[in-house]
Amino acid sequence: MKSCRVSSVLVACVALTVQSAGQPVDLPDRQTFLRETRESLARSQQVWHRYAYKERRTDLHLNPFGRMGTGDTRVLEVRPSPNPQLTYRRVIERNGAPVSQLELDRQDADYRARISRIERGYANAHDAARREQDELLARRRAQMIIDDVLNTLQFDLVRRERRDGRPAIVVAFSAKPNARPTTREGRIVKAFKGHVWIDEASHEVTYLSGVATDDVSFAGFIAKIYEGTEAIVDRREIEPGVWMPSRVSLKGTVRALFRKAQFDYLIEWFDYRRTP
Numbered sequence: 001m002k003s004c005r006v007s008s009v010l011v012a013c014v015a016l017t018v019q020s021a022g023q024p025v026d027l028p029d030r031q032t033f034l035r036e037t038r039e040s041l042a043r044s045q046q047v048w049h050r051y052a053y054k055e056r057r058t059d060l061h062l063n064p065f066g067r068m069g070t071g072d073t074r075v076l077e078v079r080p081s082p083n084p085q086l087t088y089r090r091v092i093e094r095n096g097a098p099v100s101q102l103e104l105d106r107q108d109a110d111y112r113a114r115i116s117r118i119e120r121g122y123a124n125a126h127d128a129a130r131r132e133q134d135e136l137l138a139r140r141r142a143q144m145i146i147d148d149v150l151n152t153l154q155f156d157l158v159r160r161e162r163r164d165g166r167p168a169i170v171v172a173f174s175a176k177p178n179a180r181p182t183t184r185e186g187r188i189v190k191a192f193k194g195h196v197w198i199d200e201a202s203h204e205v206t207y208l209s210g211v212a213t214d215d216v217s218f219a220g221f222i223a224k225i226y227e228g229t230e231a232i233v234d235r236r237e238i239e240p241g242v243w244m245p246s247r248v249s250l251k252g253t254v255r256a257l258f259r260k261a262q263f264d265y266l267i268e269w270f271d272y273r274r275t276p
Helices: 002-016 030-050 101-124 129-152 184-190
Strands: 051-062 068-079 088-094 153-163 166-175 192-199 205-212 230-239 242-256 259-274
Touching: 030 051, 030 242, 051 242, 088 101, 129 153, 129 184, 153 192, 184 192, 205 242, 230 259
Parallel strands: none
Antiparallel strands: 051 068, 051 259, 068 088, 153 166, 166 192, 192 205, 205 230, 230 242, 242 259
């Protein structure tokens, strides 16, 4: 779920603000096109939590000798919530085989127990103020990420070309020379440059392609992605007027446990469906 949200934020940020000193004359009116693109992205961002979906990913492992390998390929059923604590990520398939009903029941029981603990925490606060505060903090965090990414990158309208048989406007992005990002997402995008494709008719971001121009540090097991890492983000229309991420691909060099290795990592999101 977090990967999906981050992907949504990154592609939205790329299209939210474009600064161009020399736009080609055959492109649409800059201000009008960007305003309509912002409005389209805002609509999708506002309703993301109303859609459950499935996520397919392959786990990565690096042994003490520096050899990168893949582990289980998992399919998860994700039921999002505006409050990240309430989002349910349920493993339904592992290595192409459905998980057992016993494991599904265990996951459901664990989730119910977690929800119960959260609800008791709210009850101990004697009112709904804590719940509202959590949601407010989440919204502020999301806005902080967007602002940080926008302040980190610079953009240019480049050209028109056809993508998937439809006219699209191509936008180039790169880091501002003196950018000082403060969030993890801002530090990641600072190391990338590339292009984003915006469907001219719907004003939706459909595709993003970037390459790392610097090393990118992470927390966790995978400590660093190196210069030259290629990133791709796909978005698609899941129902009329609603677009969501469908794929993120990372390919390049990674360092973990003080060693380097090549990796080719893919996350896919599919079977979006509106929740009750």
